[in-house]
Amino acid sequence: MAAIVSGRDWSDEIKDRIRRRYERLVEERDFLPEGARRMRDSGYPRAVLERLPDELAAAYCGCGFPAAALDLRDVRVAVDVGCGAGIDAWCLASEMRAGSAVVALDMTQAMIRMFVRSRATRGLRASVWPVAADLERLPLASAIADLVVANASFNLAVDKHSAFKEAFRILKPGGRLAARDLIREGELPGEVLEDPLADVTSLGGAVPEEALRQEISRAGFVRIRISDHRPFSRLTSVHIDAAKPG
Template sequence: MKKKEEIRGFIRKNYKAVALKGADGGCGCGDGCCGTGPVDIQGTSASLGYDEKDLAQIPGGANMGLGCGNPVAIAGLKEGETVLDLGSGGGMDCFLARSRVGEAGHVIGVDMTPEMLELARKNAEESGFANVEFRLGEIEHLPVADASVDVVISNCVINLALDKAQVFKDAYRVLKAGGRLSVSDVVATAPLPEEVQRSLEMVAGCIGGAAYVEEIRHMLEAAGFVDIRLTPKDNSRQILESWVPGHGVEEYVASFMIEARKEG
């Protein structure tokens, strides 16, 4: 337990720093998503799958160049739906989801870092988004009622969770019958070097805590999900190589789009 709390505390501390840094960008282990240079926010977002129309719809302070894909793009959101974002950060994907579900819809973001919540709430208030809310909590134990949301999204956050199976179980709990899971995340495709698994920086940087692809599938099945699809992003190698240039992390982790459905 002490080790888990140490890891969780390190992750929270790092993303606090990211939140305070704001739109200057960077991931949980340093400038440039584990690299050493400044972040090209627009270029990074484009490589993850966000187009100019997407980026024009969100408050400027919400885009910090984080993530490993665009879960909203595959979620098939409809007018009036309720959406839950696991690890919502500055609110970028929540604001995109809001533009899809409209005024009749509702979007909830959950994050364990108070500074991220403060930033996201500020972005929502300044933009006048009354149907977007942000709640403090851990994604393993969501502060959300049973069977209350239509779609669960997440962008490169579940790999940070210390109990990923519990994340999927709780996501299943809060989904309505027939609800959908649409996630972008980093997964392991080959054995991770021990030094990577032991490095708190690599864990906070969305690499050291990645689970194997088939482990993810088994966790989803055990939670009760059906119609499971795990699809690597076409430019996964380029995304991962840009995070830690010259370290070869793209040889054992990859960016995947993870989709599933709750029966009903």
């Protein structure tokens, strides 16, 4: 659903501001401090932290480790939607078999450029395809992916229904969604509720757990599990696991 407040559709404005916010973070290297420590606290293995370029670790904007406990042996194509600096795409590509592929997709071109310039994927067995695009309208064919991962990006989707529907569309039957995302457990402050542009931030974009579950289910996913609740600033970070019927 589009962000319509007072009869006006704010979707494009919100998306533009999100994009500009992340462009600025890259241009000014103004990421939250201690990216590597935050990744370690989120459960990323030590081996990942030892090999990932410092520049990318410093740009970590996620809220957990979506690929934790994933069996990647049969994954030939994976897509990281809202990949930011490409950390999770890199993690997948460093574990997947030769001949497999990972699409690293983000609408903020500066993020994608940063990932490409880091040359982090040199020497990995899987190939990585960076794509600058909107996760609500994926420029990818239907039923091509075995796995879709996302880290703290669905909460920023202005149209969450389109976002989950697109993830569902590109998955093969039996494919899996593994995401880390943010939910809100209490009421939002009045100033956030009244501000049509609040969705620019994770605080404004996060929905309650039940609403999130309904969106994922409405897109067609089954076996939806929302688990591993962890406090994250004024929100709660959760792991999302769901499947496309086989």
